[in-house]
Amino acid sequence: MKNYKYIFIFISVFLLAGCEDYLDRTGTSELTPEEEAWSNRVIITSFAYRMYDTMGWMYEIRQDGFNRRESGPGKNYGSCVVFSGEVIDMRSHFVHNDVFKGDYVDALKLSFANPEFWDAWYDNWELVFVSNNILDKIDEVTTDIMPQNEIDQIKGEAYLFRAFAYHELSKRWGALPYIKTRIFPDSDLNLPRPTYREQITDIIADCDMAIATLPEDSYLNDPVNMGRMGRAAAMALKSKALTTAASPNYTANNQKDTELWEMAASAAWDLIKLGQTSDKVGLYQGDYGEIFHTSRGTIEGVWPRYFGESDAGAYNLSWLWVRTGGKTGYSPTQELVDRFETADGYPISHANSNYNEQNPYVNRDPRFYKDILYHGAAFPVISDSDLLDMRTSPVIGDDRSKPFSTDYGSSTTGYLARKFLPEKFNLTGYRRNTFVNPPYIRMAEIYLNYAEAVNxxxxxxxxxxxxxxxxxxxAVNAVRNRVGHVDVRPEFTTDEGVFRELVRNEFRVELCFEYHTWYDILRWRIGQEEFDGKRMHGVLITEDATQPTGVRYERFPIEQGPPRIFVDRMYRYPLKESDLQIFEIPLLTQNPGW
Structure with missing residues (x-):
């Protein structure tokens, strides 16, 4: 066990990196002995805050190119919304390039701007370390130190965040040893890898402990604790984790596990049922945009992410483009745009859809207009009367980058993302602050989890x-109807396989840009058919008076090096070989194919 101490030291380095936050919260300038710390209400609460701090990698954005800022969904470097093919980012990033060419081993080595491979690994192990430290001591805290409801809150959070950490780790790297005790320098960490069935059993046990322990369903609009987790968050994670575990990528021999799907359906229903009577949890019926911005939070956010008001610099290197003061202009792909049905509920490829590829943006799913900016869309940039110009010929439109080039900063594909952008919120014509709070898990996902699991x-x-x-x-109709979309057409509701594809499309439309699709592609094991040897597409837009809208639309491939590589081993990320060698943990075996 001579090298196990290095694991302890390694994790401790990451833990101590946050000590400045502890000290800021406790108002002391030096570390407190352990016995004294666990007798101090403020310090104990700071341990709970540390668990929240470790989630920053999930929401990493960079403001002005250098400063980290944890706010909403702006994980613009090493981003899974790029991996998933939802958007094109023409800025050259090492992590994106490694993923496209299938070199995940090199991606593991990159510490800068790499939340998906680097931060997700190290920060989640830190979260396990912190959670176990809390659970080791929290039962010794007495009510003369802090009230019982605060003790229960922190204890419940520790169970919840440990479950969260293992869910996030295992959906990327597969099942890993579930450490439930405090880690010391001489702890024996040479533990065998469990099966995913064993892993999900431990995750669900922690979720159930959190549900039983947390004192409130939700802290929505609570003047003190808004943003902290309640029982609804634990129920949501249970639903999410079971839906993942039941999916083909994680079951034994990739075969259907009916029992897990039954458990997933039950877990989702438990939260849906709570939402039917709660005023703090449910499927939000107000303006769709308020789920993600302009509001401090809504009942939709069952695992909320709350920050104060932000300015548009939060999106400087992700969703904003040149004319709005941004530098990247994430560009939705034609493949994503084509997933939005017609207004009467048909896929655009269906014979009954009446879709016209030369008038493509009329009569579409209402979510299309909430999520996508397209040529001719009304969207204030400098003035209230602005229309987006995505032309490629005879001139390059104001919101467009030159096709067939490495230019970036404006739209590469002919589309921009609207979903997370409040109107009149940019760095040029409309400078103001507003809330940017997209949840980690929202109720629409739970309804879709239920629909998938029942089917x-x-x-x-x-x-x-x-x-x-x-x-x-x-359940699917509830998600569609609240934005004004029609019920699922009857012809798509009689067959398990047909409905499966419809539900999968609902996930990809309803949750687009929310760091969800990449993991759905992995759990469904469809990465090879989606990506291998393929390119994403955009649209060329040329003035043509003979067409219904005065322009002609033509698909074209986005060329970023060779066609993409995706092979079977990429359904799991590789473990970092240097970690396996340094820490001498031979039972932690490498994932197949790596």
């Missing part, structure tokens, strides 16, 4: 989970 468990889109009053079809 898979019972082989029938019109089935319900035991004790539930909602069919799989009705």
């Amino acid at each position: 898979e468990a019972y082989g029938n889109p019109n089935a319900t989970a035991p004790g539930a009053s909602l069919t799989a079809v009705e």
Whole structure:
């Protein structure tokens, strides 16, 4: 065990990196002995805050190119919204390049601007370390030190965040040893890898402990604790983790596990049922944009992410483009745009859709207009009357980068992302502050989890989970109807396989840009058919008076080096070989193919 102490030292380095935060919160200038720390209400609370601090990698954005700022969804470097093919980023980033050419081993080595491979690994192990430290001591805290509800809150958070850490680790690297005790320099960490079935059992046990321990369902609009986790967050993580575990990428021999799908359906229903009577948890029926911005939070955010008001610099290197003062202009792909149905509920490829590729932006799913900016869309940039100009010929439009080039900063594909951008919120014509608070898990995902799980468990889109009053079809309709979209068409609701594809498309439309699709592609094991040997596409827009809108639309491939590589081993990330060698943990075996 001579080198196990290095693991302890390594994790401690990351933990101590946050000590400045501790000291700021406790108002002391030196470390407090352990016995004294666990007798101090403020310091104990700071341990809980540290668990929240470790989640910063999930929301990393960079303001003005250098300063980190944790606010909403702006993980613009090493970003899974690029990996998933939802957007094109023409800025050259080492991590993106490594993923596209299939070199995940090199991606593991990059510490800068790499939340997906570097930060997700080290920060989640730190979270395990911190959670176990809390659980080791929290039962010794007495009510003369802090009230019982505060003790329960911190204890519940520790169980919840440990479950969260293992969910985030295992969906990338596969099942890993579930450490439930405090880690010391001489701890034996040479532990065998469990099966994913064993892993999900431990994750769910921690979620259940959190549900049983946390004192409130939600802290929405709480004057003191808004942004902290309640029982609804633990129920949401349980649903998310079970839906992942039941999916083909994580089951034994990639075969259907009906029992896990039944458990996933039940977990999702538990939270949906809570939302039917709660005023703090539910499917938000107000303006769609308020889920992500302009509001301090809504009932939709079952795992909330709350910050104060932000200016548009938060999106300087992700969603903003040149005319709005940004430098990147993430560009949605034609593949994503094509996933939005017509207004009457048909895929655009369906014979009954009446889709016209030369008038492509009329009569589409209402979410299209909430999520995507396209040629001719009304969107204030400098003035209220602005229309976006995505032309490629005879001139390059004001919001467009030159096609077939490495230019970046404006739209590469003919589209820009609207979903997270409040109107009149940029760095040019409209400088103001507003809330930017997209949740980690929101209620729409839970409804879709339920629909998927019921269909898979019972082989029938019109089935319900035991004790539930909602069919799989009705769950999808609830998500669609609240934005004004039509019910799922009857012809898509009678067959398990047809409905499976419809639900998968709903995930990709409803949760686009929310750091969800990449992990769905992995869990469904469809990466090879989606990516291998392929390129994403954009649209050329040329003035043509013979066309219905005065321009002609033509698909074209986005060329960023050779076609993409995706092979079977890429459904798991590799473990970092240097870690395995330095720490001498031979039972932590490498993932297949790496």
